[in-house]
Amino acid sequence: MNIHPTAVVDQDAELDPSVKVGAYAVIGAGVRIGANSVISPHAVINELTEIGTGNHVGSFANIGDAPQDISYRNEATTLKIGNDNQIREYVSIHRGTVKGGGQTTIGNNNMLMAYSHIAHDCHVGNHVIMANAATLGGHVTVGDRANFGGFVGVHQFTNIGCYSYVGGMSGVTKDVPPYTIVAGTRNQMRVSGINRIGLKRSGFSSNDIKDLRGAFNIIFSDENLLLQEALDMAISEYSTSELVRNLVGFIRASKRGVVRSYSSDE
Numbered sequence: 143m144n145i146h147p148t149a150v151v152d153q154d155a156e157l158d159p160s161v162k163v164g165a166y167a168v169i170g171a172g173v174r175i176g177a178n179s180v181i182s183p184h185a186v187i188n189e190l191t192e193i194g195t196g197n198h199v200g201s202f203a204n205i206g207d208a209p210q211d212i213s214y215r216n217e218a219t220t221l222k223i224g225n226d227n228q229i230r231e232y233v234s235i236h237r238g239t240v241k242g243g244g245q246t247t248i249g250n251n252n253m254l255m256a257y258s259h260i261a262h263d264c265h266v267g268n269h270v271i272m273a274n275a276a277t278l279g280g281h282v283t284v285g286d287r288a289n290f291g292g293f294v295g296v297h298q299f300t301n302i303g304c305y306s307y308v309g310g311m312s313g314v315t316k317d318v319p320p321y322t323i324v325a326g327t328r329n330q331m332r333v334s335g336i337n338r339i340g341l342k343r344s345g346f347s348s349n350d351i352k353d354l355r356g357a358f359n360i361i362f363s364d365e366n367l368l369l370q371e372a373l374d375m376a377i378s379e380y381s382t383s384e385l386v387r388n389l390v391g392f393i394r395a396s397k398r399g400v401v402r403s404y405s406s407d408e
Contacts, residue, residue: 146183164201173206176225190237191221200231200256209236209262211280217244224250224268235260242281249286258290261298273310285320287344289337303392305344307337317396320389321354324401332405333362346385353383361393362404369393369402 145151146165154171157163161175164183169175173187176195181187185199191206199205206221208214219238222245229235233254238245242263249268254260258272261279267286272278276290279298288302291310296302303320313327321341324333336355357376364372373390380386393400 149181152189158195170206182231188237190218191223193223194225194227194250196226197223197229198227199229200233202231203229203233205229205233205235207234207236209239209280211239211262213241214239214262219244219262221246221248223248226250227252227254229254230256230258232257233259236262238263239280255292267304287340288318289340291325300398301392301396304388305337305340307340314401315398317392317398317400319400320392321385322358322401326401331401332403333401334405350383350385353380354385354389356380357383357386357389361389362402363406 145163148165149163149167151169152171155169155173157175158177160177161179163181166183167181167185169187170189172190174192176193178195179193179197181199182201184201185203188206217240219240221235221237227248236246239262246262246264248266251268252266252270254272255274257275259277260266263281264278266284269287270284271289273290273292275292276294278296281299282296284302285304287305289307291308293310294308294312297315300314301317303318305321306318307323308314308318309325312325315328316331318324321336322333323335323337324331326332336358338351341351357380360376361372373393376386377390
């Protein structure tokens with residue numbers, strides 16, 4: 143095990159022998175870190191945090207600290223992080239609260255850029271990118287391959303759909319539909335189209351994207367249809383498309399309402 147002599151590692155922490163710990167890093171009681179992970183100098187990994195294999199935690203990151211919630215009373219809540227994540231410098235990720243289920247979770251292969259923040263009881267999927275200083279409020283759920291621009295702020299209890307892209311400086315207060323591009327601030331949020339580039343990079347076919355775009359036009363750009371009418375029409379016309387079914391199902395399940403105001407990106 144490669145632990146710098148100035149690092150402070152609690153005797154009750156469990157680190158795989160291949161873990162590297164840099165100078166002045168602090169690792170608390172009950173922390174578990176998997177093989178081939180790197181903890182950079184001055185990073186802090188707090189108690190009751192589980193980190194999988196192949197992760198890189200940057201300098202001055204604060205991982206697994208207590209939630210910023212006035213109801214928190216020092217309960218033994220947890221943070222669980224998967225494998226192969228890049229957690230850059232000054233990132234902060236907090237443990238869960240009892241009322242929120244007791245655990246914050248991060249999946250695999252995520253890129254959390256400098257100064258980004260994930261609050262208590264959030265659940266982040268896989269291959270998610272959060273650019274510098276993007277922030278998730280408490281209880282936010284993020285689908286796989288969602289992408290956040292810099293300085294995005296996401297309101298608590300919001301759901302971010304998979305393969306979506308949220309433009310930089312946005313303030314998100316409603317659910318973001320999967321596969322879409324959105325941007326704006328608070329009540330000025332607009333959806334501008336399907337995330338075609340992201341979908342192509344992820345291996346979706348031109349037919350998949352064509353079906354999604356057709357359903358998108360029905361749901362978001364036809365102002366003469368009520369939402370439920372638009373959803374029914376999209377399912378009727380693209381009943382064989384799994385992606386369209388996912389899009390419609392997400393919107394129907396939303397409790398906060400979704401970003402629907404349309405502004406063309408073309």
